[in-house]
Amino acid sequence: MGKERLEAFSDGVIAIIITVMVLELHVPAGTTLDALVPIIPIFLSYVLSFVFVGIYWNNHHHLLRAASRVNGVVLWANLLLLFFLSLIPFVTGWMGETQFQATPVALYGVILWFSAVSYTLLVRALISNHGGDSVIAVAIGDDRKGKLSLALYTIAIPLAFFIPLAACACYVIVAIIWFIPDQRIERKIEQRAEE
Amino acid sequence: MGKERLEAFSDGVIAIIITVMVLELHVPAGTTLDALVPIIPIFLSYVLSFVFVGIYWNNHHHLLRAASRVNGVVLWANLLLLFFLSLIPFVTGWMGETQFQATPVALYGVILWFSAVSYTLLVRALISNHGGDSVIAVAIGDDRKGKLSLALYTIAIPLAFFIPLAACACYVIVAIIWFIPDQRIERKIEQRAEE
Amino acid sequence: MGKERLEAFSDGVIAIIITVMVLELHVPAGTTLDALVPIIPIFLSYVLSFVFVGIYWNNHHHLLRAASRVNGVVLWANLLLLFFLSLIPFVTGWMGETQFQATPVALYGVILWFSAVSYTLLVRALISNHGGDSVIAVAIGDDRKGKLSLALYTIAIPLAFFIPLAACACYVIVAIIWFIPDQRIERKIEQRAEE
Amino acid sequence: MGKERLEAFSDGVIAIIITVMVLELHVPAGTTLDALVPIIPIFLSYVLSFVFVGIYWNNHHHLLRAASRVNGVVLWANLLLLFFLSLIPFVTGWMGETQFQATPVALYGVILWFSAVSYTLLVRALISNHGGDSVIAVAIGDDRKGKLSLALYTIAIPLAFFIPLAACACYVIVAIIWFIPDQRIERKIEQRAEE
Numbered sequence: 008m009g010k011e012r013l014e015a016f017s018d019g020v021i022a023i024i025i026t027v028m029v030l031e032l033h034v035p036a037g038t039t040l041d042a043l044v045p046i047i048p049i050f051l052s053y054v055l056s057f058v059f060v061g062i063y064w065n066n067h068h069h070l071l072r073a074a075s076r077v078n079g080v081v082l083w084a085n086l087l088l089l090f091f092l093s094l095i096p097f098v099t100g101w102m103g104e105t106q107f108q109a110t111p112v113a114l115y116g117v118i119l120w121f122s123a124v125s126y127t128l129l130v131r132a133l134i135s136n137h138g139g140d141s142v143i144a145v146a147i148g149d150d151r152k153g154k155l156s157l158a159l160y161t162i163a164i165p166l167a168f169f170i171p172l173a174a175c176a177c178y179v180i181v182a183i184i185w186f187i188p189d190q191r192i193e194r195k196i197e198q199r200a201e202e
Numbered sequence: 203m204g205k206e207r208l209e210a211f212s213d214g215v216i217a218i219i220i221t222v223m224v225l226e227l228h229v230p231a232g233t234t235l236d237a238l239v240p241i242i243p244i245f246l247s248y249v250l251s252f253v254f255v256g257i258y259w260n261n262h263h264h265l266l267r268a269a270s271r272v273n274g275v276v277l278w279a280n281l282l283l284l285f286f287l288s289l290i291p292f293v294t295g296w297m298g299e300t301q302f303q304a305t306p307v308a309l310y311g312v313i314l315w316f317s318a319v320s321y322t323l324l325v326r327a328l329i330s331n332h333g334g335d336s337v338i339a340v341a342i343g344d345d346r347k348g349k350l351s352l353a354l355y356t357i358a359i360p361l362a363f364f365i366p367l368a369a370c371a372c373y374v375i376v377a378i379i380w381f382i383p384d385q386r387i388e389r390k391i392e393q394r395a396e397e
Numbered sequence: 398m399g400k401e402r403l404e405a406f407s408d409g410v411i412a413i414i415i416t417v418m419v420l421e422l423h424v425p426a427g428t429t430l431d432a433l434v435p436i437i438p439i440f441l442s443y444v445l446s447f448v449f450v451g452i453y454w455n456n457h458h459h460l461l462r463a464a465s466r467v468n469g470v471v472l473w474a475n476l477l478l479l480f481f482l483s484l485i486p487f488v489t490g491w492m493g494e495t496q497f498q499a500t501p502v503a504l505y506g507v508i509l510w511f512s513a514v515s516y517t518l519l520v521r522a523l524i525s526n527h528g529g530d531s532v533i534a535v536a537i538g539d540d541r542k543g544k545l546s547l548a549l550y551t552i553a554i555p556l557a558f559f560i561p562l563a564a565c566a567c568y569v570i571v572a573i574i575w576f577i578p579d580q581r582i583e584r585k586i587e588q589r590a591e592e
Numbered sequence: 593m594g595k596e597r598l599e600a601f602s603d604g605v606i607a608i609i610i611t612v613m614v615l616e617l618h619v620p621a622g623t624t625l626d627a628l629v630p631i632i633p634i635f636l637s638y639v640l641s642f643v644f645v646g647i648y649w650n651n652h653h654h655l656l657r658a659a660s661r662v663n664g665v666v667l668w669a670n671l672l673l674l675f676f677l678s679l680i681p682f683v684t685g686w687m688g689e690t691q692f693q694a695t696p697v698a699l700y701g702v703i704l705w706f707s708a709v710s711y712t713l714l715v716r717a718l719i720s721n722h723g724g725d726s727v728i729a730v731a732i733g734d735d736r737k738g739k740l741s742l743a744l745y746t747i748a749i750p751l752a753f754f755i756p757l758a759a760c761a762c763y764v765i766v767a768i769i770w771f772i773p774d775q776r777i778e779r780k781i782e783q784r785a786e787e
Contacts, residue, residue: 012209012213012263012266012267013263014597014600015209015210015213015600016213016216016217016259016263018597018600018601018604019213019214019217019218019409019604020217020220020221021601022217022601022604022605022607022608023217023218023221023222023604023608024221025605025674025678026605026608026609026612026678027221027222027224027225027608027612029612029678029679029681029682030225030612030615030681031229032679032682034616034682034685034686034689035686038690038693038694038695038696039695040695042695043699054675057671057675057678061668061671061675064601064671065664065667065668065671068597068598068601068667072597079260082260082263083256083260083381086252086256086259086260089220090249090252090256093220093221093224093252094224094227096224096225097224097227097229100229101229101230104229105233108233109233110233110234110235110237111233114238186668207404207408207458208458210404210405210408211408211411211412211454211458214408214409214412214413214604215412215415215416217412218412218413218416218417219416222416222417222419222420225420226424274455277455277458278451278455278576281447281451281454281455284415285444285447285451288415288416288419288447289419289422291419291420292419292422292424295424296424296425299424300428303428304428305428305429305430305432306428309433402599402603402653403653405599405600405603406603406606406607406649406653409603409604409607409608410607410610410611412607413607413608413611413612414611417611417612417614417615420615421619469650472650472653473646473650473771476642476646476649476650479610480639480642480646483610483611483614483642484614484617486614486615487614487617487619490619491619491620494619495623498623499623500623500624500625500627501623504628
């Protein structure tokens with residue numbers, strides 16, 4: 008089964024998610040710079056989510072490049088990932104409009120946690136479809152980044168109820184960890200191509 | 203006539219439909235977990251519709267893969283399907299915001315009923331274009347799933363006026379029936395490829 | 398210059414336009430069938446615009462298929478068409494919410510008129526790029542449908558200020574005229590392919 | 593690494609940005625032509641932004657055509673450009689709804705300034721990936737248009753606080769400068785193809 012339409016559909020959904028978030032940035036009431044002040048937390052929340060959705064698109068791009076085919080399980084794992092990503096605009100808006108209050112920050116982490124788990128399920132579905140010695144399987148390896156992210160989210164969620172900004176710091180750390188695209192896959196593909 | 207742009211346009215519309223629904227999840231008024239309680243029915247309604255639109259995308263993906271060409275009738279049957287799918291965000295919002303009241307639940311079923319009939323028209327248009335012994339025709343076969351879905355919707359719509367949640371149960375059963383992608387087509391394509 | 402990205406971008410914009418209109422269908426206030434009554438004109442207005450945007454997509458699809466290349470003039474003519482199409486959700490909402498009052502119905506016609514003129518400019522740009530004896534030029538021919546549509550819009554716009562529903566009838570007639578996809582192009586391509 | 597998905601994703605995001613802006617054009621309160629008067633500045637603001645986003649799509653289209661591959665740095669430079677472009681609907685709405693007041697007009701220029709810088713970074717990332725004597729490097733040349741645009745934005749931003757309409761005039765001049773698609777690249781590609 009071809010992977011092209013899966014990529015196209017995912018691109019479409021992720022493109023809409025990343026853009027729909029900006030609708031949360033309502034036109035301010037005033038006409039001066041002061042009018043922008045209440046929007047600052049909403050803007051920061053938007054920047055964080057833009058980076059996260061951008062990272063997911065980047066990694067999804069790399070992951071599917073390493074795949075040569077998809078099956079029904081992969082389609083559904085992909086839809087599960089898109090479902091949790093589609094909730095990011097909602098939690099982004101809540102977190103921003105409440106100026107990073109405890110519960111919204113925790114819920115933001117919960118959605119990131121589920122997104123990360125769905126991504127892992129998608130990776131597993133692709134590996135089991137391609138075989139344990141495939142490019143994907145070798146490239147993902149022990150998935151240190153993925154495990155670290157999940158650990159950070161798991162710490163951040165309860166932490167949010169005590170020090171919301173510390174939880175936000177965890178999210179920023181995860182974003183920095185993933186900022187560099189998944190060069191493992193890139194490198195492995197090149198190695199294979201050379202062999 | 204090539205099918206690529208039909209797929210691309212349908213992917214675009216379906217991707218927007220599935221994502222636009224999340225805009226119904228308005229940012230809650232409060233900052234605590236309690237503030238999420240009124241959103242629960244809207245969220246459940248969103249989950250159900252996400253699964254339905256996901257199923258349509260999945261089946262559309264499989265159906266078009268089995269097709270080798272499209273004509274004017276197929277283009278219009280496809281637009282009819284997209285039209286009814288485009289009404290799903292509206293009925294999803296109404297059903298969720300009224301906490302699964304009788305009329306909105308019935309209307310939700312009406313839109314699903316029309317979507318299912320449009321999908322059947324699309325299948326028929328593709329079969330009449332490809333011939334009765336084509337991969338699509340053989341793969342669709344007697345379309346037991348499709349007929350069962352239509353029967354369940356037809357029961358659910360009047361039922362909604364008496365026991366709305368029983369109608370919702372019918373919708374969930376249809377979703378479960380279709381959850382597994384259409385392996386008939388997948389299997390038939392593989393068989394043909396082997397011959 | 399390749400036409401693939403022009404098609405992809407146009408598909409994206411048209412897909413969004415056709416779907417964004419449904420956001421005008423706000424969740425009704427009540428929970429009964431009566432609550433849907435005020436939405437009926439908005440719904441009818443949505444149906445009309447869905448058909449028009451669907452027709453534009455269909456014809457755009459056929460037109461670009463007959464094209465083998467695009468240049469800067471074609472890119473800008475295409476953007477001009479997309480600009481006027483992007484105003485359709487606005488006039489659709491106004492026409493529906495005012496229950497087909499004179500001025501909104503006339504403005505709807507104005508936008509359709511500009512869309513039709515832009516489409517004609519796109520066709521001319523493609524013909525001048527491909528030459529007067531190209532598939533596109535021959536297929537478009539004397540463009541009777543296009544001229545008839547423009548004539549009907551030109552009648553409908555002033556008519557809307559006296560009998561709004563008569564203007565709407567003109568729009569419906571244009572929709573019916575175009576409903577059948579542009580078989581001229583389809584036929585000509587097949588003829589060329591046979592030679 | 594293939595550039596197809598980068599183009600597809602960018603097309604999706606830009607298509608959404610250009611279309612989402614029209615949601616700012618709210619359905620007017622009245623039913624007569626007078627009701628449209630308060631919308632005029634919002635409409636003019638929309639037209640200006642439509643042209644700017646159209647120019648970015650056009651130039652992005654030409655730029656990527658001249659590219660043969662992308663890497664991680666290019667992906668992130670592209671996301672940075674999409675981020676600033678995604679803020680255009682926000683500043684467009686603010687500028688229009690405040691009828692071109694000083695601060696919103698200045699902020700509009702700030703976003704255009706950052707978009708232009710991001711585009712330059714994307715160009716630099718592509719050149720450093722393709723080499724100094726590549727088609728892209730030769731075609732971009734000394735980038736007079738880009739430098740002139742940045743200079744005009746840099747003048748317009750402080751100017752907006754004194755004469756907002758003069759700043760708007762600067763934006764219009766930049767739009768006119770870029771209106772003609774980047775023929776440098778087109779010409780260079782043709783020359784290379786002929787050699």
